[in-house]
Amino acid sequence: MDLLEWVRGPWLTWSFAIFIVGLIGRLAFLYFIGHGVDRVPPKGNPTWGGTRHLVAASLYHLPNLRRTQFTYGSAALFHLGLLVIVFFFGPHLLFIHDLTGLFWPALPAPVIDGVAVVTMVTLLAVLFHRLTTPVLRLMSDTNDYIAWLLTFLPILTGYLTIHNLTPNYPLTLAIHIMSFELLLVLLPFTKLAHTGLIFVSRFLTGYEMGKRGVGVRHG
Numbered sequence: 001m002d003l004l005e006w007v008r009g010p011w012l013t014w015s016f017a018i019f020i021v022g023l024i025g026r027l028a029f030l031y032f033i034g035h036g037v038d039r040v041p042p043k044g045n046p047t048w049g050g051t052r053h054l055v056a057a058s059l060y061h062l063p064n065l066r067r068t069q070f071t072y073g074s075a076a077l078f079h080l081g082l083l084v085i086v087f088f089f090g091p092h093l094l095f096i097h098d099l100t101g102l103f104w105p106a107l108p109a110p111v112i113d114g115v116a117v118v119t120m121v122t123l124l125a126v127l128f129h130r131l132t133t134p135v136l137r138l139m140s141d142t143n144d145y146i147a148w149l150l151t152f153l154p155i156l157t158g159y160l161t162i163h164n165l166t167p168n169y170p171l172t173l174a175i176h177i178m179s180f181e182l183l184l185v186l187l188p189f190t191k192l193a194h195t196g197l198i199f200v201s202r203f204l205t206g207y208e209m210g211k212r213g214v215g216v217r218h219g
Contacts, residue, residue: 004170007177015181022188052206074126078151081119085112085155116159123152147191153179 086092090106097103106112127148130136157176159165166172187193 002170004174004177007174007181011178011181015184019184019187022185023193026188026193051203070129074122074129078119078122078126081115081122082151082155084115085119085158088112113159113162116155120152120155120159123148123155143191146186150179150183150186150190150192154183 084107087096088107089112090109093103093106130140130144130148154176157172157179161169161172161176183192
């Protein structure tokens with residue numbers, strides 16, 4: 001079994017297994033942390049409390065958008081780019097179909113190509129902004145740069161593979177798949193998990209406060 005067969009077979013299976021177990025573990029941690037036995041009956045509606053806090057916390061930063069427009073704008077741009085590349089690129093859709101049986105129309109290759117370039121440029125701009133902004137540089141640690149690299153590598157290697165820009169296509173494809181598998185394995189255990197877990201965390205915070213009949217102050 002050569003490297004390409006290995007990353008398409010056993011490594012892919014193990015990567016998904018670790019990702020699923022890790023994600024379940026993170027969700028369980030978020031649910032059970034501080035989730036003790038209630039000594040008194042609920043005083044409010046926990047579901048409404050969770051929903052209200054989820055919406056309010058998401059909208060809280062809108063008034064400050066002018067001062068943080070690069071941070072939020074670049075984040076929205078590359079997250080949208082990743083979404084388009086993963087779920088609307090033809091070869092990825094074939095993989096999703098083989099995995100789940102689901103299928104939907106792919107976007108034209110030139111569109112995906114443009115999205116990939118914009119996403120890579122945006123990620124490079126994010127890295128430059130982090131390195132050249134004193135406060136961000138001071139706040140950043142190794143995990144931040146690992147998260148950036150894990151996000152950037154699959155796009156770069158995928159672009160090189162599709163355009164056959166390296167002398168060894170099978171090796172480049174194998175590295176592309178490995179970079180995706182590495183992203184899967186580490187996603188639940190790094191800051192990348194915020195992509196989905198931040199909304200779960202916000203809802204659970206509001207849920208617990210809602211049971212007590214109190215709200216969460218947002219500024």
